[in-house]
Amino acid sequence: MVPRGASKGVSPFDLEYEKSRATIHADKQDLNRIVLDYLIIEGYCDAATEFAKEAGIDISVDYQSIEERMLIRQAVEAGRVDEAVRRVNELEPEILDTNASLLFHLQLQSFIELIRHDKTQEALRYASEELAPRGAQNPEFLAELEKTMALLAFPELASFDRLQGDSTDLNEFAEPLASAAASAPPTAKPPPAWSTLGSLMRKEHRTTVAKELNAAILESQGQGQETKLSGLVKLMSWTEEALESKGLPVPGVSASALLTLQGPPRHVLSSAAVPVPSAAEPMVLN
Incomplete structure (x- = not known):
């Protein structure tokens, strides 16, 4: 058997690799369980329910818990951090009480959302009342806190709609940041790199925080985090x-x-069942 995309000059290793791979068989039920595990861990409640039914997998799953976990994750990904925190505390208060790093990251995201919506005064008050005391208690948080606070100094960057502009070249912000750094007092600490600041406004940053929170909830429920x-x-x-x-x-x-x-996209798997192959025989990986 000739490897995909190969024609002439195929190495003996490639031939041996393809020959060995053709003999590998994976039980379809095992593959279905891997897919179901993905749907459960990632919080696709409706898809997990339908997939388990179609695959004939009889398992005991708290689908209500999956649904609540998904709502929490969606809230963070949409920037509704206060809602996510409220739901987590209703689900299991100890999750945030015992995870200082996670709580801090959620608070930082709340601060970022205030800046995103041009609520500068509220952001300053929030930083003074919530973030500064937590940074004083946990020196390891100070670097992240300082980086995030730097957003206040660059309104052009803070107000940029990162949710729609993830493909935009961040070079456009290099000049204002360089200008601000040049005019700062000699003793002033230089601002973080513009690309680092810009990443805070991207939707991927929300997703990172949402995944961290999702993993903590899974751990509290005795499930795998990955x-x-x-x-x-x-x-x-x-x-x-x-x-x-x-x-x-x-x-x-x-x-x-x-x-x-x-x-x-989350709505795709949340609103439709995942198709299950009807064949019962083992799947050949080729």
Whole structure:
């Protein structure tokens, strides 16, 4: 068997790799459970329910808990941090009481949202009453706090609609930041890099905080914090890198590239069932 995309000059390793891969069989029910695990961990309640039914998997799952966890995650991703905190406290108050770093990151996101909506005075008051005391109690938070507070000095950057402009070149902000740094007193601490400041306003920053909160909720419920599918892809990536370091590149799809792919929009899997292959025989990975 000739590897995909290969024609002439195929190495013996490639031929042996494809020959071995063709003999690997994966039980379809095991694959279905991996998919179901992904849907549960990521909080796709409706899709998980339908998938389990179609796949014939009889498991005991608290779907109400999944739904609540998804609502919390969606609230953070939409910038409604106060709502997310309220829901978490109703679900399990100890999650935030025992995780100072997570609570701090949620508070930082609240501060960012105030700046995003041009509520400068409220942001200053919030920083003074909530963030400053927490930074004083936890010196390890000071670097993040200082970086986020720097947004107040650059209204052009803070008011930029990052949710719609993620593809915009941040170079446009380099000049105002450089100008501000040049006019600052010699003893003033230089501002963070413009790209670092800009990243705080991107939707990916909300997603990062939402994932951290989701993992904490899962841990409190005694569940895994990472999907089995993600773990498998990471293992594949590590294996590929180990082989490539020995001069044995793996043909086919790069697992490392898969790690950077974004999943489908949440509403897609939340409103539709995931199709399940009807064949009962084991799947051949080729």
